Amino acid sequence: MSSNRAPVTEFTKDTVIVVFGASGDLAKKKTFPALFGLFTEDLLPSNTSIIGYARSPIELEDFRKRISSYFKTPTPELEQKAKDFVALCTYVSGNYDKDESFLNLLSHVESIEEKHETKNRLFYLAVPPSVFLPVATQLKKHLHPGDSGVARVIVEKPFGHDLASSEELQKGLAPLWTEEEIFRIDHYLGKEMVKNILPFRFSNQFINAAWNKDNIANIQISFKEPFGTEGRGGYFNDIGIIRDVMQNHLLQVLCLIGMERPVSTNAEDIRDEKVKLLRAVQPLSMDDVILGQYGASEDGTKPAYVDDETVPKDSRAVTFAALHMQIHNERWEGVPFILRAGKALDQAKVEVRIQYKDAAKGMFNSLPRNELVIRIQPSESIYAKMNSKLPGYSTKNIVTDLDLTYHDRYEGIRIPEAYESLILDCIKGVHSNFVRDDELKVSWKIFTPLLHEIENNKDIVPEIYPYGSRAPESLPKFLSERNYRRGDTELYSWPVTKGQL
Ligand SMILES: NC(=O)C1=CN([C@@H]2O[C@H](COP(=O)(O)OP(=O)(O)OC[C@H]3O[C@@H](n4cnc5c(N)ncnc54)[C@H](OP(=O)(O)O)[C@@H]3O)[C@@H](O)[C@H]2O)C=CC1
Numbered sequence: 001m002s003s004n005r006a007p008v009t010e011f012t013k014d015t016v017i018v019v020f021g022a023s024g025d026l027a028k029k030k031t032f033p034a035l036f037g038l039f040t041e042d043l044l045p046s047n048t049s050i051i052g053y054a055r056s057p058i059e060l061e062d063f064r065k066r067i068s069s070y071f072k073t074p075t076p077e078l079e080q081k082a083k084d085f086v087a088l089c090t091y092v093s094g095n096y097d098k099d100e101s102f103l104n105l106l107s108h109v110e111s112i113e114e115k116h117e118t119k120n121r122l123f124y125l126a127v128p129p130s131v132f133l134p135v136a137t138q139l140k141k142h143l144h145p146g147d148s149g150v151a152r153v154i155v156e157k158p159f160g161h162d163l164a165s166s167e168e169l170q171k172g173l174a175p176l177w178t179e180e181e182i183f184r185i186d187h188y189l190g191k192e193m194v195k196n197i198l199p200f201r202f203s204n205q206f207i208n209a210a211w212n213k214d215n216i217a218n219i220q221i222s223f224k225e226p227f228g229t230e231g232r233g234g235y236f237n238d239i240g241i242i243r244d245v246m247q248n249h250l251l252q253v254l255c256l257i258g259m260e261r262p263v264s265t266n267a268e269d270i271r272d273e274k275v276k277l278l279r280a281v282q283p284l285s286m287d288d289v290i291l292g293q294y295g296a297s298e299d300g301t302k303p304a305y306v307d308d309e310t311v312p313k314d315s316r317a318v319t320f321a322a323l324h325m326q327i328h329n330e331r332w333e334g335v336p337f338i339l340r341a342g343k344a345l346d347q348a349k350v351e352v353r354i355q356y357k358d359a360a361k362g363m364f365n366s367l368p369r370n371e372l373v374i375r376i377q378p379s380e381s382i383y384a385k386m387n388s389k390l391p392g393y394s395t396k397n398i399v400t401d402l403d404l405t406y407h408d409r410y411e412g413i414r415i416p417e418a419y420e421s422l423i424l425d426c427i428k429g430v431h432s433n434f435v436r437d438d439e440l441k442v443s444w445k446i447f448t449p450l451l452h453e454i455e456n457n458k459d460i461v462p463e464i465y466p467y468g469s470r471a472p473e474s475l476p477k478f479l480s481e482r483n484y485r486r487g488d489t490e491l492y493s494w495p496v497t498k499g500q501l
């Protein structure tokens, strides 16, 4: 729980990292490339060894080829680095619930540690939720170094399917691993722009002073993907977009946007404030939502969600949702927070759009509202849309912007991948960007009634929107009923290639 201030121990040397589920997609696409990224930046502890662990029998050379298939090595130096990195990696095959498999892993770890002075063990669980507890149990039984070292476990989402299952998982885990040892990863917390939200809010007085219900009309946090569930339709059917990205990634962004100033940058102070905010969020009901599912594209080239062979034809799975979140506290009473997320939409974009209230009339008839946009991806940027006089003899007002596009402003700076940044935090023992147990509980409390209602009430049918469209047709009305005013875009344009990488 909250506010314990245990000293943070950084792994600076002699570290063994074991990646469970090493034959899987996440390990190949994210975990190993992130470890390689840290290696190329010299950010792994000295004497680090990495062990891949999974059930599949894989020859070492094949394993090394497999994990390096997603490395980016555009220069000979990086190619050499990739060779040096894979030389640190070995592979152990075994079951996820058998003592002998874990004893075999232990002897491999101990053979590496013969040359070490300390035992620093980091276990990365890139495994499906069904084997999560067996692995955590076996690790505690056989590979926790006790008082002779430090162990940490990185856990991947999903952290449960609803409030009850999440609590069940936590009940199984809590006697084995302390909160200090657990790092629940939400990779959005490792994204550069997400990490910038608190510094941006609290270090700029002119931003901070107007961050409240007196000045802000509404806040939208949007996630758009231009592709459907291709290949994952069956898996997605039980999950839906709300569990997939909203209960976790977008809610974390909402916390950072909405929370009060933490008293320090200490992980517990930050997470205490997140929990306080979440406790002020009203649980969702059907009055607060739009649900959608993508159909075939208008030109017929892209399939509908239900065209996926692994999806039942009468599936009611939700691939788009807009949720109106209400925060009942002094700062935000009456300000709609709208979370929007969808697959198979017109573009790839994740952003926070803060729309300010109307300026006073009188001197002006009707002005577009100011907007502050925090673009999380692609092309990280922050821009403020504001009104200004058209230069020259005209007295006309136009919309213009103050623009901080990272790619233009910080040329040459490497922005780490989210997973790199989070694994490094874990190596350092810093929990600020990981999800705490009580955070999880309050977040499920907000979403569970709605999720159960959608699942149990067969009359709730998502609105079909065409693959590649902006959103379901009912979205503009939903937004305008929640005080969002779309400005006149005629006089405002932006060179489409600017800031694109
Ligand atoms: N630094 C940078 O990168 C900067 C980039 N720009 C770019 O300039 C362009 C304009 O910026 P901005 O005005 O912020 O963004 P947009 O005009 O793309 O979007 C403004 C808002 O209106 C919504 N919207 C877009 N099209 C419609 C529509 N047809 N009907 C109803 N609502 C709609 C958007 O939602 P939805 O997403 O659902 O379509 C969004 O919430 C964008 O391409 C932006 O990326 C501008 C300034 C700086």
Ligand SMILES: O=C1O[C@H](COP(=O)(O)O)[C@@H](O)[C@H](O)[C@H]1O
Pocket (backbone or CB within 6 Å): 187, 225, 244, 245, 350
């Ligand atoms: O967790 C998930 O996130 C990805 C989106 O992550 P991003 O870093 O590419 O924005 C999403 O595609 C996936 O469905 C979901 O499980």
